Amino acid sequence: MSLELINSPILALVQDKGRFSYTSIGVTNSGVMDEYAYLIANKLLGNEHNTNIIEIAFSNIIFKATKNTMIVITGAKCEFFINEKVLNTWQTHNVKAGDIIKIGKILSGSRVYLGVYRGFNIEKEFTSNSTTLKENLGGLNGDKLQKGDILDFNSFTNSSFVRLKEKYIPNYEEELNLRVVLSYQEDFFKENQIDKFFSNTYTVTNEFNRMGCKLDGKEISCDIDGIISEGIAFGAIQIPKDGKPIILLKDRQTIGGYPKIGSVLSIDCFKLSQCKPLQKVKFIPITLEEAQKKVKLFYSSFRT
Amino acid sequence: MQFKIASVDSLIIYFGNEISQDVSTKVKKAFKSISALKDEALIEIIPSYNSIFITYDIFTYNFNTLKEKIESSITLDILEKIEEKIVTIDVYYGSEVGFDLEDISKKTSLSISEIISIHSNKLYDVYAIGFLPGFAYLGNVDKRIAMSRLSSPRKIIPKGSLAIADTQSAIYPQNSPGGWNIIGKTAMKLFDKKLATLSPLSVGNKVNFNPITKEEFLKQGGIL
Numbered sequence: 100m101s102l103e104l105i106n107s108p109i110l111a112l113v114q115d116k117g118r119f120s121y122t123s124i125g126v127t128n129s130g131v132m133d134e135y136a137y138l139i140a141n142k143l144l145g146n147e148h149n150t151n152i153i154e155i156a157f158s159n160i161i162f163k164a165t166k167n168t169m170i171v172i173t174g175a176k177c178e179f180f181i182n183e184k185v186l187n188t189w190q191t192h193n194v195k196a197g198d199i200i201k202i203g204k205i206l207s208g209s210r211v212y213l214g215v216y217r218g219f220n221i222e223k224e225f226t227s228n229s230t231t232l233k234e235n236l237g238g239l240n241g242d243k244l245q246k247g248d249i250l251d252f253n254s255f256t257n258s259s260f261v262r263l264k265e266k267y268i269p270n271y272e273e274e275l276n277l278r279v280v281l282s283y284q285e286d287f288f289k290e291n292q293i294d295k296f297f298s299n300t301y302t303v304t305n306e307f308n309r310m311g312c313k314l315d316g317k318e319i320s321c322d323i324d325g326i327i328s329e330g331i332a333f334g335a336i337q338i339p340k341d342g343k344p345i346i347l348l349k350d351r352q353t354i355g356g357y358p359k360i361g362s363v364l365s366i367d368c369f370k371l372s373q374c375k376p377l378q379k380v381k382f383i384p385i386t387l388e389e390a391q392k393k394v395k396l397f398y399s400s401f402r403t
Numbered sequence: 404m405q406f407k408i409a410s411v412d413s414l415i416i417y418f419g420n421e422i423s424q425d426v427s428t429k430v431k432k433a434f435k436s437i438s439a440l441k442d443e444a445l446i447e448i449i450p451s452y453n454s455i456f457i458t459y460d461i462f463t464y465n466f467n468t469l470k471e472k473i474e475s476s477i478t479l480d481i482l483e484k485i486e487e488k489i490v491t492i493d494v495y496y497g498s499e500v501g502f503d504l505e506d507i508s509k510k511t512s513l514s515i516s517e518i519i520s521i522h523s524n525k526l527y528d529v530y531a532i533g534f535l536p537g538f539a540y541l542g543n544v545d546k547r548i549a550m551s552r553l554s555s556p557r558k559i560i561p562k563g564s565l566a567i568a569d570t571q572s573a574i575y576p577q578n579s580p581g582g583w584n585i586i587g588k589t590a591m592k593l594f595d596k597k598l599a600t601l602s603p604l605s606v607g608n609k610v611n612f613n614p615i616t617k618e619e620f621l622k623q624g625g626i627l
Contacts, residue, residue, distance in 0.1 A: 390411040
């Protein structure tokens with residue numbers, strides 16, 4: 100016994116960086132929605148970068164620790180308590196056997212990450228602990244976490260703590276700029292449609308889950324209705340017949356037949372993953388060369 | 404071969420603009436040679452009807468260096484034969500599990516046994532896998548029994564159901580909503596985590612359907 104779940108959360112999933120190399124048979128990548136919050140959590144804990152974590156959406160989750168460890172909460176701003184004492188997120192905390200860890204309401208952002216020192220001892224399924232509900236893979240028996248679940252870890256006793264500098268803690272309420280590399284079927288969108296796409300503001304709708312995010316705003320029209328099904332990138336922007344963009348995220352289908360105008364930078368999709376319905380986003384064009392520089396810079400800061 | 408950017412860390416290669424065996428053969432050959440590179444910087448390789456999508460490590464490649472690498476490592480010799488594994492799938496084509504057989508029979512003026520014989524007397528190509536894990540798009544279905552999708556999709560199509568949509572055929576690897584015409588059912592698992600490869604099918608395989616009786620289907624663990 101290590102961490103016992105004592106309530107029934109709406110959606111808490113064990114995740115890691117994702118499950119790779121099975122997309123050719125239709126298995127999605129899965130993985131944490133917000134890699135920034137995830138990588139910071141593991142960095143603060145001194146963990147390997149692919150260590151598993153719990154991703155909590157809609158909040159309200161209570162655990163009882165039955166061994167000593169060190170934990171950290173990152174991601175969405177939330178009420179966080181150990182034994183009813185309010186504590187800071189983005190900072191490690193030493194937990195003793197018997198402590199009650201509670202995450203209450205989410206205050207801004209939409210996904211909270213709870214990591215422990217060296218991660219949970221869960222056998223990987225096809226190279227990953229990432230849970231994909233529709234595939235029944237990963238996590239504990241391919242399912243979301245339920246009341247009574249026990250997540251084992253190795254006991255660890257520590258007295259110091261590590262905190263993230265304030266300036267690195269994201270503000271999830273700002274209007275978000277999503278940088279886009281034009282790609283795929285870009286040639287089937289007329290210039291005035293591409294202008295429209297980049298000059299208007301879009302609104303996040305409630306059709307938003309781990310598979311993708313549907314936006315509302317000015318309709319974009321494409322010269323073609325559909326394409327022959329092809330591989331879909333993380334962040335790809337589909338334009339279905341209704342003209343409202345859909346950005347495809349971690350649990351996306353591996354192939355699909357809607358035209359795509361381009362793809363949002365992976366590192367911006369992490370920020371999008373913390374958006375709430377009605378939040379505003381804007382698309383900004385970026386060249387592939389510049390985009391690769393930005394993404395390399397992001398990951399370089401986590402390479403040790 | 405036409406290379407296009409897909410995203411910050413992926414590209415897509417097109418081998419033609421239509422669904423055809425010729426184009427599919429090119430895809431299969433290229434997929435085979437790209438996979439044979441066993442290059443860890445190629446993170447995902449997704450073959451489909453007329454394209455191959457690749458996610459790559461941007462610390463190793465950029466668009467141009469990867470394009471050059473691929474161009475120099477694949478040959479698309481049309482005459483060269485490729486070995487294709489044939490997977491035989493036992494199917495019970497009974498009306499209790501083939502919900503749309505009668506309807507297809509009415510629309511085509513073919514008897515149910517003719518439909519079964521037309522469908523099962525053919526070797527199908529696996530063109531692509533997607534929609535659901537292990538959901539293989541098989542082609543081509545004989546034009547005489549090609550059927551457009553149902554006007555309103557079913558809420559649940561049972562796992563193992565064999566289906567037709569236009570000139571394609573597929574088996575639902577799990578219970579799922581869907582709009583394809585159902586003509587039979589198999590007890591074979593098309594996606595199962597107990598299988599070492601997760602799915603018995605991959606792009607480049609050929610599929611052969613073997614009609615079996617209700618008794619055999621039940622003996623194989625099939626559920627009506």
